[in-house]
Amino acid sequence: MLLRQLTAYKPIDDESAGSRPYSRIRNVMWELALNADGTPRGDLVPLADPSDPITRWGLKILVPNTSRTSGIAPNLGADDILYVLGWLDEKSEPDWVAERHEAFAEQSRRWARERPDDPAAAAVARFYERDLIAQVAKPTDHKWSSKDLVIINVSGVPATDSDSMWQLWKTIVEERKSGGRRGLCIVCGNVDRLLDRMPQSLPKALIPRAKQEIALVSANKPIHGYDYRDKLATAPICTGCGQAAVANLTEIPQRQDAHVHLPAATHPHGVVDHRAGQQSDD
Numbered sequence: 011m012l013l014r015q016l017t018a019y020k021p022i023d024d025e026s027a028g029s030r031p032y033s034r035i036r037n038v039m040w041e042l043a044l045n046a047d048g049t050p051r052g053d054l055v056p057l058a059d060p061s062d063p064i065t066r067w068g069l070k071i072l073v074p075n076t077s078r079t080s081g082i083a084p085n086l087g088a089d090d091i092l093y094v095l096g097w098l099d100e101k102s103e104p105d106w107v108a109e110r111h112e113a114f115a116e117q118s119r120r121w122a123r124e125r126p127d128d129p130a131a132a133a134v135a136r137f138y139e140r141d142l143i144a145q146v147a148k149p150t151d152h153k154w155s156s157k158d159l160v161i162i163n164v165s166g167v168p169a170t171d172s173d174s175m176w177q178l179w180k181t182i183v184e185e186r187k188s189g190g191r192r193g194l195c196i197v198c199g200n201v202d203r204l205l206d207r208m209p210q211s212l213p214k215a216l217i218p219r220a221k222q223e224i225a226l227v228s229a230n231k232p233i234h235g236y237d238y239r240d241k242l243a244t245a246p247i248c249t250g251c252g253q254a255a256v257a258n259l260t261e262i263p264q265r266q267d268a269h270v271h272l273p274a275a276t277h278p279h280g281v282v283d284h285r286a287g288q289q290s291d292d
């Protein structure tokens with residue numbers, strides 16, 4: 011079975027799928043630098059350099075990632091400007107942004123509550139508890155938008171270097187995506203916590219002609235399921251297998267020797283190099 015083969019595949023870089031679950035390398039445009047007491051070290055630092063083809067869209071950094079279709083779903087340690095700072099651009103709706111920003115701040119405070127020994131968590135929580143956002147000025151010499159990705163850095167170290175952040179992030183994603191149902195996993199055969207939805211989707215840049223991110227297994231409406239049950243009710247997959255299957259399927263096409271074969275009827279040459287024209291991360 012495809013899912014069994016995907017979970018058995020061992021990525022070359024074990025860190026990305028193992029100790030950094032539910033993650034993706036994304037283009038990070040900005041850095042918010044904090045001191046240990048939560049005070050900002052100046053304004054946002056731009057990480058993108060429009061004159062450099064490598065960094066024109068930002069620095070590629072492994073950050074928390076999960077499929078975010080609708081609703082409020084903050085990340086941890088790095089997220090869009092609207093989540094981290096609550097800043098509105100001309101396209102933003104104030105109430106929509108305020109809800110998401112408050113959720114990000116509350117999740118950061120949870121990190122400090124649950125991991126009180128992590129100085130990075132304490133600094134980020136203090137930044138929100140002391141309401142220090144007003145000390146960070148909006149960039150005037152660089153274009154920015156509410157959807158730009160910003161990473162938090164504490165005392166010179168990115169928040170994404172913290173093991174405790176990733177441990178909590180794993181818990182958060184599994185709380186969101188599983189709903190607490192337990193049962194027999196069809197992939198590994200163990201009784202474990204089962205997913206309601208796949209926790210991550212595949213980046214569209216990896217899939218030729220994809221118009222949006224793709225879920226590996228999906229029954230969005232009851233009519234899509236075998237017995238009119240939606241989500242993954244008829245495809246019981248545990249959180250570990252779901253995480254590994256998507257992480258490994260994301261990894262495989264990025265290997266240097268990978269090619270994507272399309273049916274000859276839809277593509278005259280039959281083979282497409284996925285890297286052609288790839289520009290952004292999602």
Ligand SMILES: [Zn+2]
Pocket residue numbers: 195196197198199200202247248249250251252
């Ligand atoms: Zn399993």
